[in-house]
Amino acid sequence: MELIAEDLQAFAVFARCRNFTRAAEELHVSQPALHVRIRKLEARLGTQLYEKHGRQLFLTGAGERLAAFANDTRDRTADFLRTLDAAPPRPLVLIAGSGAYLYLLGDRLRRYLARGNELRLRTGDAAETLAAVRGGDADAGVTALGVPPDDLDCTLIAKFPQTLIVRNDHRLAGRRTVRLRDLQDEALVVPPKDRPHRQQLERSMLDQGIQWSVAVEAEGWELLVQFVRLGIGPAVVNGSVKTTSAVRKIPVKDLPPIRYYLITRSARDSRVDALRRALT
Incomplete structure (x- = not known):
């Protein structure tokens, strides 16, 4: 079975947006064209990649795994190309909710960035944060959790009544x-x-x-x-x-109490470990 790089890229964008209109705009294609491409990808793989509940789209287990594979492929390709032209590494991506940015992370992020580190920030609720880290769209996330998931590395960074x-x-x-x-x-x-x-x-x-x-x-x-x-x-x-x-x-x-965790995937690089130390 052959997976085309353009299809993987399209699905990675769709998985991050979980919205055909926004994903199509980002990919500069029409919404019907993107919808057809995702349907053909499902047919080729023989599995459903997303589900619709009300007005929201959610990735299936297979969809989450494919998004992670697509993002991992993107990152590996970028790493290889950097070895050829010595391009600087892409900034790390951190996703967190508005409350975490407002009340928890402000001073820690300011110190981290003051040391010359680059960081791209995204916002998302708990579900979006977990999905982004699992799928490789974010290198780390901060969110409040009741029970931390077993498939991610979760470090407690704050607890509030x-x-x-x-x-x-x-x-x-x-x-x-x-x-x-x-x-x-x-x-x-x-x-x-x-x-x-x-x-x-x-x-x-x-x-x-x-x-x-x-x-x-x-x-x-x-x-x-x-x-x-x-x-x-x-x-x-x-x-x-x-x-x-x-x-x-x-x-x-x-x-x-409300417990906030820093969430990363098990496979990390030294920059993620430095970010972990700065936020904890």
Whole structure:
């Protein structure tokens, strides 16, 4: 079976974007042409490479392995060509969520870059971070995880409590700690339903039989904090989130801490190890 380099490149871009429109634009081809190319690649391999759930596309196990192979082939080719013309190595790629960049990585990245190191930054949620590292689109990732996966090297770099944030005039503002039962009948500011933080909070509330409602859904920690400041309702957030004097942060005793991990593939080069030391 012959795999054409152009097909591997096209699939690698599609796997990173997980969106036919964006991938086609990046490859400078039409969306129907890219769709046909991926379908022909599936037929040639005799396996499904992606699935559609709602509006989102997800790689199958075979798709993740092919993306990793495509990116590994790209990197090996680039390494070989560099031996011919002594071209400088490509910058490392780091992927992390907006919260990690805002509240965790800022000073560490500043010191790393100040030493003359090159780094290309990408943003992505936990699922996108894992997929990018597995597929070779990123050399390292930082994200919050409940249980680290066995197929990647995961190093704990930070741990934060989950905290309730309330306005200073809220009934719980004077508490030093709270439990979930203290949120009975509260209307909360929460992330969208598909976010892991929201899903964990809903499971915990359900397990304890606590009734609550949604005051508003907000994307991103900064917007959650802003809605709390406006008096829309309290919110449960990652303890690393920065607030103002108008908002109180109170640890929630019966929620697990948020653990951030640096994630890499097992095969690493010395530059990845240097990045690991800088971020941990």
